[in-house]
Amino acid sequence: MALKTEPFVVNIGPAHPSTHGVFRMRTTLxxxxxxxxEPVFGYLHRGIEKLAEERTYTGVIPLTDRLDYLASMSNNxxxxxxxxxxxxxxxxxxxxxxxxxxxxxQRIASHLIAVGAFLNDCGAFMTPILYMLRExxxxxxxxxxxxxQRLTYNYMRVGGVSQDVPEEFIPALGKFVKVMPGFIDxxxxxxxxxxxxxxxAKGVGILPKELAINISASGPVLRASGVKWDIRKADxxxxxxxxxxxxxxxxxxxxxxxxxxxxxxxxxxxxxLKQALEQLPQGxxxxxxxxxxxxxxxxxxxxxxxxxxxxxxxxxSDNSIAPYRFHxxxxxxxxLTALRDMIVGWKVADAIxxxxxxxxxxxxxDR
Amino acid sequence: xxxxxxxxxxxxxxxxTLKHLFRRPITTQYPEERLVTSRRIRGNELxxxxxxxxxxxxxAKSCPQGTIQIVTSVSAEENKYVVEKFEVDTxxxxxxxxxxxxxxxxxxxxxxxxxxxxxxxxELILSKEGLLESDERKPSGYARPKIEVTLPRQTLLxxxxxxxx
Amino acid sequence: MTVFxxxxxxxxxxxxxxxxxxxGGFWLHWxxxxxxxxxxxxxxxxxxxxxxxxxxxxxxxxxxxxxVGPFGVLQPVADAIKVLLKEDIIPAKGxxxxxxxxxxxxxxxxxxxxxVVPFQDGALLxxxxxxxxxxVAISSISVVGIFMAGxxxxxxxxLLGAMRTVAQEVSYEIPLVLSILxxxxxxxSLSLNDIVKVQSIPFILLQPLGFxxxxxxxxxEINRTPFDLLEADxxxxxxxxxEYSGMKFALFYLVEYAEALAISAIITTxxxxxxxxxxxxxxxxxxxxxVGVFFLIFWIRSTIPRVRVxxxxxxxxxxxxxxxxxxxxxxxxxxxxxxxALPWTIIFVNLAIMAVLIALWSKFFQLGGGRVEV
Numbered sequence: 001m002a003l004k005t006e007p008f009v010v011n012i013g014p015a016h017p018s019t020h021g022v023f024r025m026r027t028t029l030x031x032x033x034x035x036x037x038e039p040v041f042g043y044l045h046r047g048i049e050k051l052a053e054e055r056t057y058t059g060v061i062p063l064t065d066r067l068d069y070l071a072s073m074s075n076n077x078x079x080x081x082x083x084x085x086x087x088x089x090x091x092x093x094x095x096x097x098x099x100x101x102x103x104x105x106q107r108i109a110s111h112l113i114a115v116g117a118f119l120n121d122c123g124a125f126m127t128p129i130l131y132m133l134r135e136x137x138x139x140x141x142x143x144x145x146x147x148x149q150r151l152t153y154n155y156m157r158v159g160g161v162s163q164d165v166p167e168e169f170i171p172a173l174g175k176f177v178k179v180m181p182g183f184i185d186x187x188x189x190x191x192x193x194x195x196x197x198x199x200x201a202k203g204v205g206i207l208p209k210e211l212a213i214n215i216s217a218s219g220p221v222l223r224a225s226g227v228k229w230d231i232r233k234a235d236x237x238x239x240x241x242x243x244x245x246x247x248x249x250x251x252x253x254x255x256x257x258x259x260x261x262x263x264x265x266x267x268x269x270x271x272x273l274k275q276a277l278e279q280l281p282q283g284x285x286x287x288x289x290x291x292x293x294x295x296x297x298x299x300x301x302x303x304x305x306x307x308x309x310x311x312x313x314x315x316x317s318d319n320s321i322a323p324y325r326f327h328x329x330x331x332x333x334x335x336l337t338a339l340r341d342m343i344v345g346w347k348v349a350d351a352i353x354x355x356x357x358x359x360x361x362x363x364x365x366d367r
Numbered sequence: 368x369x370x371x372x373x374x375x376x377x378x379x380x381x382x383x384t385l386k387h388l389f390r391r392p393i394t395t396q397y398p399e400e401r402l403v404t405s406r407r408i409r410g411n412e413l414x415x416x417x418x419x420x421x422x423x424x425x426x427a428k429s430c431p432q433g434t435i436q437i438v439t440s441v442s443a444e445e446n447k448y449v450v451e452k453f454e455v456d457t458x459x460x461x462x463x464x465x466x467x468x469x470x471x472x473x474x475x476x477x478x479x480x481x482x483x484x485x486x487x488x489x490e491l492i493l494s495k496e497g498l499l500e501s502d503e504r505k506p507s508g509y510a511r512p513k514i515e516v517t518l519p520r521q522t523l524l525x526x527x528x529x530x531x532x
Numbered sequence: 533m534t535v536f537x538x539x540x541x542x543x544x545x546x547x548x549x550x551x552x553x554x555x556g557g558f559w560l561h562w563x564x565x566x567x568x569x570x571x572x573x574x575x576x577x578x579x580x581x582x583x584x585x586x587x588x589x590x591x592x593x594x595x596x597x598x599x600v601g602p603f604g605v606l607q608p609v610a611d612a613i614k615v616l617l618k619e620d621i622i623p624a625k626g627x628x629x630x631x632x633x634x635x636x637x638x639x640x641x642x643x644x645x646x647x648v649v650p651f652q653d654g655a656l657l658x659x660x661x662x663x664x665x666x667x668v669a670i671s672s673i674s675v676v677g678i679f680m681a682g683x684x685x686x687x688x689x690x691l692l693g694a695m696r697t698v699a700q701e702v703s704y705e706i707p708l709v710l711s712i713l714x715x716x717x718x719x720x721s722l723s724l725n726d727i728v729k730v731q732s733i734p735f736i737l738l739q740p741l742g743f744x745x746x747x748x749x750x751x752x753e754i755n756r757t758p759f760d761l762l763e764a765d766x767x768x769x770x771x772x773x774x775e776y777s778g779m780k781f782a783l784f785y786l787v788e789y790a791e792a793l794a795i796s797a798i799i800t801t802x803x804x805x806x807x808x809x810x811x812x813x814x815x816x817x818x819x820x821x822x823v824g825v826f827f828l829i830f831w832i833r834s835t836i837p838r839v840r841v842x843x844x845x846x847x848x849x850x851x852x853x854x855x856x857x858x859x860x861x862x863x864x865x866x867x868x869x870x871x872x873a874l875p876w877t878i879i880f881v882n883l884a885i886m887a888v889l890i891a892l893w894s895k896f897f898q899l900g901g902g903r904v905e906v
Binding site for chain 1: 375379383384387408409429462463464465510515521524530
Binding site: 032033119122123124125126127130131134190191194195196197199200203204345346347349350 | 588591592593594757758760761833834835836837838839840841842843894902903904905
């Protein structure tokens, strides 16, 4: 005689025990298995796109800091590149190299938190995330030396960066580049071959290649599904065509592949940093841009490879001191649309892991 | 979902954790020990120099939030503006530093201290005398290279690492 | 009509044999050891809480608690005081008596376990000649306490969590008991005191597979990582102790550490040689070994992630149970066929068999289900 069961709806509610912000999943459970999921977000909406219409082009930069607050330098860079593309402003050489250095350091810092939070969700009782936060502290010390703050840097400006780096930055960065690969090897030793992690993350939450391309996923989520697409190589911006680096890809597209892709990307970022340090020229760091900038009338879309995916800014200008319309293509939101297909059929504990492996930041999703 | 490594993966992880048992912890016992912050720190306050300020209000125009309020009147004998009201609402400020960068006479500085919490929201609104430089309100070196070189160097966590050949 | 005559009475000390150099009568022996056991359990549990928090802190490159008292030693006392001062919340529609009794039913068996653990030669509360059987029987009762906690909370997620825990604990009991039987076969007696007296070579060398199975099973019994689904904060429930606060929650917390202490004590007695050791007094050796086993337990906790619930059950039934059975078979064969063989031969043979078995099981067994088609 078969048991009569009926599915019931459970809120994996906005106040998460895991670390990813205010996101609500209304899941329909049948026993322990998830049969349906509906994401509800918007708890962190602050109206950034509307606020930007009332600030000058330079005054928008502190706002973009707060989008993906774990990777502020990348957000600044994307916005500033879009404005420079629209107004056709040249950037001096030293500023380009400093921008690349900051963006790659930021990529390492963001991936450290992503991997650490993923391993914490798997249940490893905070040990991996504390080790990775120690390395992130070193990067945040470097950023504090340059810009004065640890989270919202406000460092890039239209036409360069805001100030030159102090003299102790270059030796400190050289030391960081030498010790970081040793620490990445330590992370591998800690949990990369752990049998329990393999049992929990291999084959779980597979995102097939066609589905990833169809929903326009980007970043490590896309690369782990087997698609070799990185904007730094496909549509190079700034001076990325002068550096040599590989693009790590996965094969299957499960949680374990996403985790491995992020670790490999950290190694590639250290490689880019080494080359940028060697090639850094002298010069000025900011070109002469009027304070109240009035770009010509037009529309532009500027995009970069942010740590979480493709971050794009669509900017419409009508020759006034404030942007007319300012739309942000947030990578976390677009990657999140695949969540339902990845989660259905797995159990509740897997749902948390799969959600953690996409690596979203609610500041971007809700804007 | 098979055990592929015969338990060796778990053993390697545990060896690494054991190695960490013998490293010095990285905790700093605040408030007894404090780290030296960066020389360019955008601390929780603004410091104003009354002598150099001419009342041009470039800072107020460049602030994205509109937290600086300036009211000036004209003084015909000295042929300059007299600043009557210079008020900053520190509760509304986001400490981005755009005002400090914009000031053409170097009359505005970011603060160096970061422990500036107050008990009342009204105490966060600072005006002319409250903004002056004093022993507790030191300026930081953000966008002010002359002050930056006088401040002490930052403590870096990187200094504890040893570079292996 | 015959009166049932058990053959012993209170005046003859219930047939207990006291150690020959014991001064007083039976009741003095009983009283002294009850006091010793209670003080030991409470003091060691506090010490374990402190050790674990400092130890895990050092593993994670940070300090543990160090503000309360010199080196933070009074931290468990501060925790106890905090917990005592909290409001005791009882769910309105829950079953009041079951809710009240559950922590008691969970805590008392764990303390009663220490009645048969030898602290020194002959220094135990009751030298039962069925010592290990008593241990196994008593430790199953605290499972009932956990289920009562889940039922009395009137919370369907607590009930689900409690049922999961009951399934976990019941499944892991079987390999546990089978691995104990291996030790009993070699020692030839069920009494814990005799098992320790026989161990001129610690049984961990003679029974490596048994030790491994018992250790993993014990970690699962006491709900420790990697099997701590109930305390997991990535689950949507907080487990069977969601609805508890105040002193009842403190009792559940104590149960967790007291069970860890009990498991360490039993492992020390069965596998590591109890109180045997060269120079120091035996009681000190016992303490050192207990703390060593606990160190291993929380070292594992700080490193390894958690398993999922279906992987947990598959691990017990498909991996540990066959291994425990094969261990029992091989031990039986060795005891019968090679009773006079040199101990070193047996050690090498056992280690080799363990390595082969682990390699075989790792290669061929699949744990847990995959994705369910919806």
